[in-house]
Each structure stands twice: as C-alpha cells, then as structure tokens.
Amino acid sequence: MTGRLIAAIDTPELPHARDLVREVAPHCGLVKLGLEFFLRHGPGGYRDAAHGADVFLDLKLHDIPNTVAGAVRSILPLAPRLMTVHAGGGAKMVAAAAEAAATAGEARPKILAVTVLTSFDAAGLAETGVSGGTSQQVLRLARLALGAGADGLVCSAHEIAVLRDAFGERPLLVVPGIRPAGAALGDQARVMTAEQAVEAGADYIVVGRPITGAANPGVAAAAIAASIA
Ligand SMILES: O=C(O)c1cc(=O)[nH]c(=O)n1[C@@H]1O[C@H](COP(=O)(O)O)[C@@H](O)[C@H]1O
Numbered sequence: 014m015t016g017r018l019i020a021a022i023d024t025p026e027l028p029h030a031r032d033l034v035r036e037v038a039p040h041c042g043l044v045k046l047g048l049e050f051f052l053r054h055g056p057g058g059y060r061d062a063a064h065g066a067d068v069f070l071d072l073k074l075h076d077i078p079n080t081v082a083g084a085v086r087s088i089l090p091l092a093p094r095l096m097t098v099h100a101g102g103g104a105k106m107v108a109a110a111a112e113a114a115a116t117a118g119e120a121r122p123k124i125l126a127v128t129v130l131t132s133f134d135a136a137g138l139a140e141t142g143v144s145g146g147t148s149q150q151v152l153r154l155a156r157l158a159l160g161a162g163a164d165g166l167v168c169s170a171h172e173i174a175v176l177r178d179a180f181g182e183r184p185l186l187v188v189p190g191i192r193p194a195g196a197a198l199g200d201q202a203r204v205m206t207a208e209q210a211v212e213a214g215a216d217y218i219v220v221g222r223p224i225t226g227a228a229n230p231g232v233a234a235a236a237i238a239a240s241i242a
Contacts, residue, residue, distance in 0.1 A: 014038055014067050017211055018238045019187070020230075021045040021071075021221030022062065025053045030062040036231035037224060038066045040238040043094055045219060047071040059091055068093045069187075069219075073127055075099035078109035085113035085124075093122045095187070097167060100126035100154035104161040111162030123185060126158030127167040131190030134202040147203065148172050152179060159184055167219075169203035170210035177214050189219035196223065211241040 020037040022030050022044050034044050044066050046059055051072060054061075059068070070093035074081045081098060088096060098110045107126055114121045128151040129138060135146045143150050151172040156179070158166065165185025168176060173186055192204045199222060210218050220237055227233035 014042055016040065016042045016238050017215065017217050017241055018207075018234065019043045019045050019069055019217050019219045020224050020234055021047065021189070021219055023047060023049050023221050023225060025049050027054050027058050027062060030054075030058070031064065033225060033230055034062055034064060034066055036229075037234040040231070040234040042217060043067045043069045045069040045071050045221075048073070056091055069095040070122070071095075071097045073097045073099055074110065075102045076106070078103075078106045081106050082109040082113040085110050085122075086116065088122070089114070089117045092117070092120050095125055095165075095185075096122045097125045097127050098163075100128050100158040100163070100166075104157050107158045107161035107163050111164075123164035124162070125165045125167050125185065125187055126154065126163040128154040128158070128172070129168070131169045131203045132200050137202070148175050152176070155180065155184070165216070170205035170213050170215060171203050173210070173213040173215060185216045186214065187217045187219060188215040189221075191218045191220045191223070193223060207237050207241050 018041045020041050022033050024030050030050055074084050111124050114124050129147050151168050155166050167187050169190045170188050188210045190201045190204045191207050194206055207218050224230050224233045
C-alpha cells in the first residue's frame with residue numbers, strides 16, 4: 014500500500030467492506046474503518062475486512078480521560094496505524110490517549126485529533142457556541158492537541174495553510190471533505206478537490222462516497238490516486 018489516498022470503507026456490510034478493501038487497497042496508503050462498520054462488526058470484522066491492509070481506525074473518541082485511555086488500550090491489539098480522538102475533549106483527554114497509545118511501543122498507533130468536522134461551516138459552528146469562524150477554532154484546537162501529544166490533526170483543506178504556518182511540516186495533516194469539482198457535497202461543508210488538498214500540503218486525503226458510490230470503486234480509487242501522484 015502506498016500513496017496519500019485513504020479510502021473510507023463506510024458500510025455496515027462485512028462482505029461489502031471486504032470487497033471494497035480488496036479493490037481499493039492497491040491504490041491507497043491506508044484504508045479507513047469507522048463507526049458504521051466497527052459498531053456492527055467489532056474487532057473480528059475489522060481483522061476480516063482489513064485482511065492485512067494498513068488501517069486508520071476512526072472512532073473519534075471523546076469522553077473523560079480515563080475512559081478514552083481505556084478505549085485506546087482496548088484498540089491496541091488491532092494495531093491500527095492511525096486512530097482518532099476529538100480535540101474538543103481537551104488537553105488532558107488527548108494526553109491520556111497519546112500516553113495509552115505509547116504503551117504499544119514501536120507498533121503504537123498515531124493519534125490524530127479531529128479539529129472542526131468538515132461538515133461544519135461558520136454558521137453551524139456558531140450554533141454550538143463557537144464564534145470567530147472555523148479556521149480560528151481549528152487553530153485553537155490544533156494548538157491544544159499537538160501540545161498534548163497528538164501526532165497529527167484531521168482538518169479540512171481550507172485550514173492546511175494556516176496550520177502549516179503555525180506548526181510547520183511535523184504534524185500529520187489528514188484531510189477529509191474531498192470532492193471532485195462540481196460533485197454533490199452531501200453533508201460536507203468545507204471541501205476541496207483531491208489535487209487542491211495535496212497541493213495545499215495534506216499528508217493524506219480521506220475519500221469515502223466518491224469511491225464507495227462509484228460503479229467501480231477500484232477504478233475510482235485508482236483515478237484519484239493518479240490525480241495526486
Ligand atoms: O475523521 C474523519 O475521518 C472525518 C473527519 C471530518 O471532519 N470529516 C469527515 O468527513 N471525516 C470522515 O471522512 C469520511 C468522508 O467521507 P465522504 O464524505 O463520503 O468522502 C467519512 O468516513 C467521515 O467520517
């Protein structure tokens with residue numbers, strides 16, 4: 014597996030997940046398994062679907078520090094390469110996740126802190142009580158999370174420049190909200206094309222429905238991978 018593309022295997026069906034991984038993995042750096050799949054099939058389904066592929070396990074943990082640390086330890090036997098917590102859980106929670114991950118030594122998963130979900134625009138964020146716009150909030154949460162030991166961030170492509178200015182090349186920036194020009198946004202709000210996101214400095218882009226909803230997911234993944242190679 015190689016490259017900057019992460020395909021989100023968002024399906025509740027195990028045979029479908031297995032097929033998708035087999036078709037897209039050759040074109041991806043990692044495959045992502047998330048809540049929709051993991052809550053139904055758990056660790057057994059994870060092992061079955063992953064079938065040796067490098068996995069980003071995206072459970073977006075958000076709870077008190079002790080509970081999140083325990084959840085991370087529960088995940089360690091699966092040895093995902095990347096996993097997510099919500100930066101909004103606070104510095105102590107992110108630190109607890111990073112410390113729990115570190116107990117796995119060399120095989121530890123990298124902890125990514127989700128900043129402001131790509132489904133939010135400024136108005137949606139203001140409804141939650143956060144004013145000042147999405148970039149400012151992403152920057153605030155990024156500072157908190159990286160200071161607490163996160164290896165990287167999940168953000169939209171719109172914030173990459175401001176994050177690289179503030180934190181340089183070190184943090185891993187993983188970027189969902191990827192849509193071909195003119196494609197349906199669905200529930201996404203802050204989007205860019207794959208090419209634009211990589212040009213802006215994304216380490217990885219996360220693509221779900223443009224691949225899983227394609228007539229031939231393998232061909233769709235190959236085309237996106239070629240566009241950012
Ligand atoms: O953590 C994520 O991966 C994530 C964070 C975020 O802010 N926005 C976001 O869309 N994602 C995930 O990225 C994938 C995007 O899927 P599509 O919108 O179908 O391309 C989904 O699996 C989301 O759970």
